[in-house]
Amino acid sequence: MSSMSTTAAVPTTRMASDERRALVLEAATGVFGQRGYAGTTTDQVATAAGVSQPYVVRMFGTKEKLFLAVLHRALDVLMAAFRRSLAEKSAIPVHDRLGLAYADLLTDRGLLLSLMHGFVLGSDPEIGKTAREGFLEVYNFLKVDVGMTPAEASDFLAHGMMLNTLVGLRMTDDYDTNPDARELLETAMPTKLGLLRGPTNSEGA
Numbered sequence: 001m002s003s004m005s006t007t008a009a010v011p012t013t014r015m016a017s018d019e020r021r022a023l024v025l026e027a028a029t030g031v032f033g034q035r036g037y038a039g040t041t042t043d044q045v046a047t048a049a050g051v052s053q054p055y056v057v058r059m060f061g062t063k064e065k066l067f068l069a070v071l072h073r074a075l076d077v078l079m080a081a082f083r084r085s086l087a088e089k090s091a092i093p094v095h096d097r098l099g100l101a102y103a104d105l106l107t108d109r110g111l112l113l114s115l116m117h118g119f120v121l122g123s124d125p126e127i128g129k130t131a132r133e134g135f136l137e138v139y140n141f142l143k144v145d146v147g148m149t150p151a152e153a154s155d156f157l158a159h160g161m162m163l164n165t166l167v168g169l170r171m172t173d174d175y176d177t178n179p180d181a182r183e184l185l186e187t188a189m190p191t192k193l194g195l196l197r198g199p200t201n202s203e204g205a
Contacts, residue, residue: 024049024056025073032070033110036117037127042066068130071118074111075134079141081105086146094146095156102160103192109167116164162188 027049032040042063046053060066085101086094105112119135122128135157142153166172166188174181185193 020051021059024051024059025069028066028070029074029108029114030110032067032117033113037063037067037121040067064126067114067118068126070114071127071130071134074115074118075137077108077111078102078105078115078138082138082141083145095148095152098142098146098156099159100192103163103189103195106163106167106192106195112164113168116168159188 024045028040028045031045031048035044040063042056042060043053045066046056049056056066060069081101081104082098085097088097090097092100115131115134118127118131122131139153139157142148142156143150146153148156166185171181171185175185176182189195
């Protein structure tokens with residue numbers, strides 16, 4: 001009788017399937033961002049997420065479908081950040097607010113690098129299609145919702161891609177030893193260089 005009471009008193013908690021899916025996608029974003037599409041396995045993603053590899057396969061099917069889900073998640077996060085920034089009541093010009101919102105996403109390097117990996121896979125029938133659609137969604141948002149001209153939207157995207165490239169190159173590794181790297185980084189990110197440099201070496205940036 002006593003053991004039955006004890007058992008009944010201990011609640012059984014199970015992570016909801018949507019929470020576990022979100023956990024796996026977050027882990028996959030980091031792994032794909034670091035290793036790229038070709039260099040990533042579902043086993044590595046499973047290890048990073050703390051689940052079994054068969055579970056990842058059951059949830060997403062194939063590595064390609066998992067990567068597509070990562071791309072959709074990254075684009076959703078990006079667009080949500082832009083929409084929040086656009087809705088803000090601020091004296092800061094909207095173009096600058098959007099730039100700052102994008103810079104804030106540098107704290108999630110896996111997210112931006114996963115997008116970059118998707119962009120270079122343009123020849124892949126499924127991944128390339130998703131990446132192009134996502135890129136054009138951002139471009140259309142900048143023109144229609146924000147009101148940028150095609151030239152302004154192009155310049156905005158170009159600057160964002162440069163930031164992505166600096167992250168992918170780990171240009172901040174040369175910040176303290178190469179004057180050209182320091183100059184480029186300080187010009188590209190005059191107000192939020194600390195984010196690009198990362199938590200371990202951003203003090204005093």
